[in-house]
Amino acid sequence: MGNHLKGCGCRRCRKGMHTKYGGKLLQKIIRSVRRVTKQALRRGDEPPHTRSIGYTD
Numbered sequence: 001m002g003n004h005l006k007g008c009g010c011r012r013c014r015k016g017m018h019t020k021y022g023g024k025l026l027q028k029i030i031r032s033v034r035r036v037t038k039q040a041l042r043r044g045d046e047p048p049h050t051r052s053i054g055y056t057d
Contacts, residue, residue, distance in 0.1 A: 025056060026056065
């Protein structure tokens with residue numbers, strides 16, 4: 001299963017993903033998505049298809 005995260009594609013947000021704070025924020029969201037997906041699969045439900053990252057700038 002791939003990582004289905006939706007994010008803003010503007011130059012400032014893409015650059016913000018590579019900052020110390022933006023990287024931590026992104027990792028926190030990725031872990032959250034994985035956790036929610038695993039819980040849904042254990043229950044036998046369909047996992048959510050996408051999750052929004054939000055602004056990282």
